[in-house]
Amino acid sequence: MKTLSTTTPVLIVDDDEDDRWLMGQAFKLACPQLTPMFAKDGEEAVDSLQVMPLPVFILTDLNMPRLNGAELVEQLRIHPFYRTIPVIICSTSVSDDDRQKCYLAGANAFVTKPHQFADLTELVRCLLTVWIRKVE
Template identity: 40%
Template sequence: MTILIADDDADDRLFMERALRQSGYTHTIQFVEDGEELMEYLRHTGRYTKETAPWPNLLVLDLNMPRKNGFQALKEIKDDMELRRLPVVVMTTSSADEDVLKTYHLGVNSFVTKPFNFNRLVEMVIALKTYWLDTVKLP
């Protein structure tokens, strides 16, 4: 099992990793820092190969990233016949209705707002992990 997290904020990446580990997740966690790097990871281009970039079981995607933002990356993923089967959870600081609507229009599987409290983040990660990795059957 691999979770891929696309987030440009180093603190957020660290908190997500800690929350995942505290939730009991023991599998692979991969990180990319922006939408361009995300697409290279998924397409095994640039510095990424099939050996260094295993296919993720779940993508956790931030919206506000440099070079290619989360909206652009999500559209590219869902427009690609090979990549569109990847479950994508947007996790962002935004709770704006227009962001929620736009991501669902683009094909996101879930939208959650990042909590500002670490304990709440752990609770959210447990729920995401339980649902996406333990409950549903993924392709």
């Protein structure tokens, strides 16, 4: 069980500004101890990781410009400092090919992005339970 503080980050990577904001709100509701940090794509996420404390996990969209979610996971898995960070792909895609591609890249989980905020908040609670095992 990890100990959380108000400086414990979770990195949310999504090219859609509204989705980033909604994810941030869902995390604040589900676990105010975490600090949501944001990146617009995989390249910005890699840059952010170099200057921020290590996140408890990364929640990333799959389809983004420059460096998509699967490519981000591939880059993280070859870097010794970042390879153990859990990465969850959260996508609107329901394609088995996309799911397989993400797992082959090294993703820890692949979940479908909910359409309703209440469902998104519940998804975040579930992710926290699985990846942190403590939601206060």
